[in-house]
Amino acid sequence: MDTTDIENRLKTRPLPKHVGIIMDGNGRWAEHRGLPRVEGHRIGSDSVREVTRCARRLGIEALTLYAFSSQNWARPAEEVAALMDLLREYLLKERTEILSNNIKLNAIGELDKLPRYVREPLEALRAESASNNGMTLTLALSYGGREELVSMARRIAEQAKSGQLEPAAVSEALVDAMVWTAGLPAVDLVIRTSGERRLSNFMLWQTSYAELVFSDILWPDFRARELCECLNAFQTRERRFGQTGAQVAQVHALPLRRTSS
Numbered sequence: 001m002d003t004t005d006i007e008n009r010l011k012t013r014p015l016p017k018h019v020g021i022i023m024d025g026n027g028r029w030a031e032h033r034g035l036p037r038v039e040g041h042r043i044g045s046d047s048v049r050e051v052t053r054c055a056r057r058l059g060i061e062a063l064t065l066y067a068f069s070s071q072n073w074a075r076p077a078e079e080v081a082a083l084m085d086l087l088r089e090y091l092l093k094e095r096t097e098i099l100s101n102n103i104k105l106n107a108i109g110e111l112d113k114l115p116r117y118v119r120e121p122l123e124a125l126r127a128e129s130a131s132n133n134g135m136t137l138t139l140a141l142s143y144g145g146r147e148e149l150v151s152m153a154r155r156i157a158e159q160a161k162s163g164q165l166e167p168a169a170v171s172e173a174l175v176d177a178m179v180w181t182a183g184l185p186a187v188d189l190v191i192r193t194s195g196e197r198r199l200s201n202f203m204l205w206q207t208s209y210a211e212l213v214f215s216d217i218l219w220p221d222f223r224a225r226e227l228c229e230c231l232n233a234f235q236t237r238e239r240r241f242g243q244t245g246a247q248v249a250q251v252h253a254l255p256l257r258r259t260s261s
């Protein structure tokens with residue numbers, strides 16, 4: 001089956017609204033070939049383009065890509081600098097494609113830590129694409145889930161201290177609105193490449209009920225076909241949200257009702 005057939009089949013069943021990808025394995029991909037690690041990051045940006053295009057074709061509402069973690073600042077300075085250069089290059093090169101495909105570019109993380117030469121094209125594209133509504137592509141940059149929760153807690157504490165917020169008004173909905181992903185749906189599916197099976201500080205609040213799919217493929221080799229395989233795996237899962245399998249089956253057996261959403 002070619003990828004068009006695979007994509008058409010995926011579209012006949014429910015797809016995740018929000019997919020998060022931990023793009024891992026660039027360094028190993030390069031090392032296996034005797035290349036400098038940065039070559040893995042470079043080819044990895046081709047995977048970013050292909051995977052984004054495929055998600056857009058499928059009509060996925062939100063795609064969040066973990067590109068650089070708060071902890072990644074601890075890598076050797078040359079690698080960090082090369083990653084920042086590639087990020088700038090990506091933002092400049094992908095601008096036209098993002099805008100012409102009605103993609104809204106968003107970013108989460110401690111963005112003030114990014115160098116100005118990355119922050120500037122990032123903010124420019126964010127502003128230019130702000131009214132697009134085709135798919136929200138969020139780059140997690142200098143991002144950490146624990147850092148995000150600390151920032152959320154601090155803002156809630158400040159509002160409570162100044163009398164703007166009653167402690168009793170703190171709810172899940174309020175936390176949703178105070179984390180960096182405010183406005184995005186909950187994450188339904190997390191994909192991690194390269195065979196590692198951990199979250200590495202990725203969207204700790206947003207993934208509370210996400211399905212986790214791990215792929216052994218290294219990120220530079222992960223393209224549209226591999227994304228489709230992970231989406232297919234998602235579609236075979238039964239999401240129970242605390243209920244029993246029988247309860248979930250009963251809901252599916254009910255005749256379709258019109259809903260407002």
Ligand code: IPE
Nearest residue numbers: 023024025026027028067068
């Ligand atoms: C993912 O690939 C990219 C970033 C974390 C920035 P890695 O660079 O972590 O690749 P491995 O895990 O060392 O192979």
Ligand code: IPE
Nearest residue numbers: 022023024066067068069200
């Ligand atoms: C997670 O990958 C961060 C990104 C993919 C950006 P890492 O390669 O940094 O994760 P660990 O350190 O192996 O957990």
Ligand code: MG
Nearest residue numbers: 024025026027
């Ligand atoms: Mg890694």
